[in-house]
Amino acid sequence: MGGPEIDHLITLLAKLPGMGPRSARRAALRMLQQPEQRMLPLAQALAAAAAAVRPCADCGNLDSRDPCSICADPRRDRSIICVVEGVGDLWALERAGVHHGLYHVLGGTLSALSGTRPEDLTITALLSRIEEGETREVILALGATVDGATTAHFLADQLRPTGVTVTRVGQGVPIGGALDVLDDGTLAAALRGRRSA
Template sequence: MGGPEVDRLIGLLSKLPGLGPRSARRAALKMLQQPEARMLPLAVALTEAARAVRPCADCGNIDSQDPCSICTDEQRDRSIICVVEGVGDLWALERARVHHGLYHVLGGTLSALSGIGPEDLTVPGLLNRIAEGDVAEVILALGSTVDGAATAHWLTDQLRPTGVVVTRVGQGVPMGGALDVLDDGTLAAALRTRRGV
């Protein structure tokens, strides 16, 4: 069609979530029709983000500063940590503006099929944060999947000796649902109706 450079561009775009080969071709064509206005600014933004963005050493969020802007925000309630599976879930909760405490990104959920065990999760960092600070509550905001439920149960056992109150998100998160695809109202209802574990 347009040479190896275009094929490579389409191939790379098609690896992004939500973009298959057909959508990637449309996106590539749109950018190539106005490279000065669309493609070059995107290339600059990608390069700058690749150089500047890194994981937060405290919570696991990704930001251009470490600790991240959430962890350094003095307006945050430091007595509550909301545990999420991934950064996408953290961003979804932030977008909904329903949690005003801190976060902790686990980096996945326990899954025998995927080979993810306790050693693959960032639980030691969470336990250290609880031991060092004035954390009173940990909210387990994990998806309502089998792996999410198993992880929440296992994590509750790990947190019990710390003495913090452990809650889970309540209504609104459907069985099998992932947090990063839910609408803001559903996320708000789920966080407001959290319950003890």
């Protein structure tokens, strides 16, 4: 088509979520037609993000600050921690503007099929945060999947002895649904409709 550099660019772009080979070819062509306006700024932004962005030591969010801008914000309600499966879910809740407390990113869900065990997730770090004594409520904002429900049940059992209130997101999250693909209104309804876990 146009040399190994172009083929390599298309191959890398095609690995991005939601980007197949045809979309990758179109994106590569657009960037290559105006490299100074499209490709070089993108390359610089990618390099800067790769060098600066790290997981927050407190919650697991991705940011160039540690603690992240959410954990460092003094206006956040430090008595509520919203537990999410991944950073995409955290970003979705922030985009919807429905949670004003802190977060905790588990890094996945328990899964017998994929072999994900409690020690593979950041459950110990969550329990350590709660032991600090500032937390009064933990919201389990996990997807309505079998693995999400299993993880929520396990976490509720682990959190019960701490004395914090444990709630789960309620209506609005469809069975089999992932938080990061839901619209803002559905996320808001789910968080408002949380219930005891």
